[in-house]
Amino acid sequence: MELASEKAFAELEGRLSALRRRALLVEGAVGLLRLSGVLLIGLLAWVILEALFYFSPFARAALGVGVVVAALGCSARTWSQTLPRLWHRHRFALHLEQCCPHLAQRLISALELWNGPHTRSLYSPDLLAATVQSAADEVAHVDSSHIVDGARLRHSALFAMSSLVAVTLGSALSGDLLASALHRCAHPLTAFNRSAQTQIDLAV
Numbered sequence: 536m537e538l539a540s541e542k543a544f545a546e547l548e549g550r551l552s553a554l555r556r557r558a559l560l561v562e563g564a565v566g567l568l569r570l571s572g573v574l575l576i577g578l579l580a581w582v583i584l585e586a587l588f589y590f591s592p593f594a595r596a597a598l599g600v601g602v603v604v605a606a607l608g609c610s611a612r613t614w615s616q617t618l619p620r621l622w623h624r625h626r627f628a629l630h631l632e633q634c635c636p637h638l639a640q641r642l643i644s645a646l647e648l649w650n651g652p653h654t655r656s657l658y659s660p661d662l663l664a665a666t667v668q669s670a671a672d673e674v675a676h677v678d679s680s681h682i683v684d685g686a687r688l689r690h691s692a693l694f695a696m697s698s699l700v701a702v703t704l705g706s707a708l709s710g711d712l713l714a715s716a717l718h719r720c721a722h723p724l725t726a727f728n729r730s731a732q733t734q735i736d737l738a739v
Contacts (some may be wrong), residue, residue, distance in 0.1 A: 540664035575604035575698035586716035645670035
């Protein structure tokens, strides 16, 4: 019976690990897509402001650093809300029970009974094996779509694609104006001389 319970717990751990890896991959992709979208939008705004105001090297560099910090902060905020409950196994088990109410604390009970220091001396091996096997059977039938929010992934991909389209259209419509501003932003600490605004036409 002890061998059967160990096998059931190994199956339970394997299934939990697979579900957690999938959830971590999806949340990581969501964070990266949002980071890419915010970086693209921030880059476009930075270049447009540089084209309009022709900043000094210090102001240009400060604005670029601000764009990067804002994008990283947005991404960190997204990950801080989702990754902690997926990274730790006990938190992930609680999250799994919230997403799948039919588990009804069977998963947490099985994990706590198995990992408890004195549970094997307090409970019979039959009860422990039945609890672990029941949790393993329930988790084996859990659909990963109940844990992974596919809508967040689609919305993040759409946001990143929209940002890329906005940058492409802005570059195509602006011509040399944004191209020269992008060159200055690529060299934020270099001083550039503003081109003369007055033009003189000589007619013979």
